Amino acid sequence: MNSLVKQTWAGLRVIIAMTVLLGLIYPLAVWAIGRIPGLQSNAEGSVVTQNGQAVGSSLIGIDPVAADPAHDPWFHNRPSALSKDALGPADPSSSGASNKGPFNEDLVKSITERKDAIAKRENVAPAQVPADAVTASGSGLDPSISVAYADLQIPRVAKNTGLSEDKVRELVTANTTGAGIGVPGANVLLLNLAVHSAAPGAH
Numbered sequence: 001m002n003s004l005v006k007q008t009w010a011g012l013r014v015i016i017a018m019t020v021l022l023g024l025i026y027p028l029a030v031w032a033i034g035r036i037p038g039l040q041s042n043a044e045g046s047v048v049t050q051n052g053q054a055v056g057s058s059l060i061g062i063d064p065v066a067a068d069p070a071h072d073p074w075f076h077n078r079p080s081a082l083s084k085d086a087l088g089p090a091d092p093s094s095s096g097a098s099n100k101g102p103f104n105e106d107l108v109k110s111i112t113e114r115k116d117a118i119a120k121r122e123n124v125a126p127a128q129v130p131a132d133a134v135t136a137s138g139s140g141l142d143p144s145i146s147v148a149y150a151d152l153q154i155p156r157v158a159k160n161t162g163l164s165e166d167k168v169r170e171l172v173t174a175n176t177t178g179a180g181i182g183v184p185g186a187n188v189l190l191l192n193l194a195v196h197s198a199a200p201g202a203h
Contacts, residue, residue: 048189056189061143063087064192072121073160073195075153077188078132079114080140087117111135122152144185147176161199171195 046058056062063080066072079087100107114134119126130148150172158165175191176184 048193050193055193057143058187058189059143060141061188062141064188071160073157073199075145075150075157075186075188075191075195078140078142078145078149079134079136081136082140087114118152122156124152128152143189144177144187147172147184147186150176150186150191157195161195163195163199167198168195171198 047054048056048058061077063077064074066074076087111134115126115129118129118133122129130146130152132146133149133152151169154165154168154172157163158168161168171191171194172186175194176186178184
């Protein structure tokens with residue numbers, strides 16, 4: 001009986017110690033580290049605000065919807081494998097890849113549809129559409145696009161905002177970092193916010 005009591009008490013002490021350590025001290029330490037200046041934004045999800053309102057996250061790409069598709073003033077993200085239409089937008093609350101191989105007939109059909117739709121939207125030949133514009137990422141929520149895809153959209157954005165192409169190109173450069181798809185990429189949310197600031201009438 002004495003041995004059983006000792007073993008039980010030892011087990012309870014371990015449970016209490018682990019509860020305090022892993023249930024209280026560790027979470028509080030992680031929370032405190034997340035409050036360090038310079039880390040807080042990352043810890044809170046890299047939320048982007050404008051005029052005091054949250055407008056999205058710099059880590060999550062949500063394809064914008066133009067009020068008038070015939071006069072679309074926005075840059076667009078890569079497509080999502082979960083979107084019902086060729087280009088989306090998809091529901092940002094869920095993400096995932098298609099898990100289809102490069103020779104899958106459905107995937108090839110989707111890529112062809114996306115290429116034709118983008119070529120029509122940007123008024124270019126399908127051969128000019130870059131690969132990242134028609135292929136979905138593993139998450140389907142990439143925040144950035146290649147500079148090539150951003151450059152393809154510059155003439156349309158300039159035309160529909162009244163900005164010069166040189167000005168729009170400056171905005172692309174200002175919002176391009178090394179955090180792209182293996183190459184420098186333009187963050188679409190930040191880029192569209194810059195476009196809106198430069199051309200407040202864009203909607």
